[in-house]
Amino acid sequence: MNKWLEFFGIKKETDERVQQQSTKVFFEAGIFVLFLALLDIVIRGVVLERPIAEWGFSFFIIGAYLVYGIIRMAFAGVYDQDIYDETSFKKKMRKHTLEHLLTSLFLSIITTVHDGMPHDLMGWMEIPVKFCCVFLAMQLLEWVLSRISLRKIKKELR
Amino acid sequence: MSTPLSPMKQLRMQQGLTQGQLAEKVHVTRQTIALIEANKFNPSLRLCLDIAHALQTDLNTLFWEEQHE
Numbered sequence: 001m002n003k004w005l006e007f008f009g010i011k012k013e014t015d016e017r018v019q020q021q022s023t024k025v026f027f028e029a030g031i032f033v034l035f036l037a038l039l040d041i042v043i044r045g046v047v048l049e050r051p052i053a054e055w056g057f058s059f060f061i062i063g064a065y066l067v068y069g070i071i072r073m074a075f076a077g078v079y080d081q082d083i084y085d086e087t088s089f090k091k092k093m094r095k096h097t098l099e100h101l102l103t104s105l106f107l108s109i110i111t112t113v114h115d116g117m118p119h120d121l122m123g124w125m126e127i128p129v130k131f132c133c134v135f136l137a138m139q140l141l142e143w144v145l146s147r148i149s150l151r152k153i154k155k156e157l158r
Numbered sequence: 159m160s161t162p163l164s165p166m167k168q169l170r171m172q173q174g175l176t177q178g179q180l181a182e183k184v185h186v187t188r189q190t191i192a193l194i195e196a197n198k199f200n201p202s203l204r205l206c207l208d209i210a211h212a213l214q215t216d217l218n219t220l221f222w223e224e225q226h227e
Contacts, residue, residue, distance in 0.1 A: 014185045014186070015185070015186040015187045015190055016186070016190075016201070016202055016204075016205060017186065017187070017189070017190045017193065017199055017201075018186075018187060018190070
């Protein structure tokens with residue numbers, strides 16, 4: 001990452017205070033860009049109801065910011081600050097399992113109501129399949145991000 | 159009424175160093191030294207140690223504050 005920053009002429013400061021302030025400034029700039037993208041979606045997407053081709057890229061910017069931020073937090077070891085060893089990891093995963101079960105159930109019910117009640121057996125079979133897919137996806141993502149974060153913390157504490 | 163000099167500022171002046179000279183020794187900007195002396199910036203432990211070494215003193219002498227309740 002530092003090589004890329006140097007490539008764009010953003011040098012790493014030796015002074016820690018200047019480094020801190022620069023980081024803060026770039027963070028604020030990122031949030032400002034995010035705000036502009038959100039404003040674009042609200043105005044062009046919701047208010048003016050323009051086609052997605054016009055405001056889709058703003059949606060992508062927000063998505064990319066959030067995805068990059070979450071992955072970066074995991075690699076920095078700060079994704080979940082309550083996780084610092086295997087015991088706390090397992091405890092957190094148990095807590096997340098319950099949350100994910102409830103969220104998956106809620107989403108399955110909402111999508112079923114939105115799509116209309118099923119008329120045949122295949123339609124009814126889709127509901128638990130949807131539920132399982134959403135639950136497993138959420139659980140896997142949580143496990144991967146928490147594991148990456150835990151590995152970083154363990155490496156720092158070695 | 160003028161504010162009392164911080165221990166760090168006193169020690170720096172006793173050694174005949176300017177803020178700029180001390181800043182150069184510890185690889186920070188003069189602004190940073192000024193802000194530390196004015197208690198407006200909290201340096202990292204690493205920087206505290208570097209300043210202590212540069213002023214040939216210890217952390218206690220440089221940074222200790224009495225807590226008033």
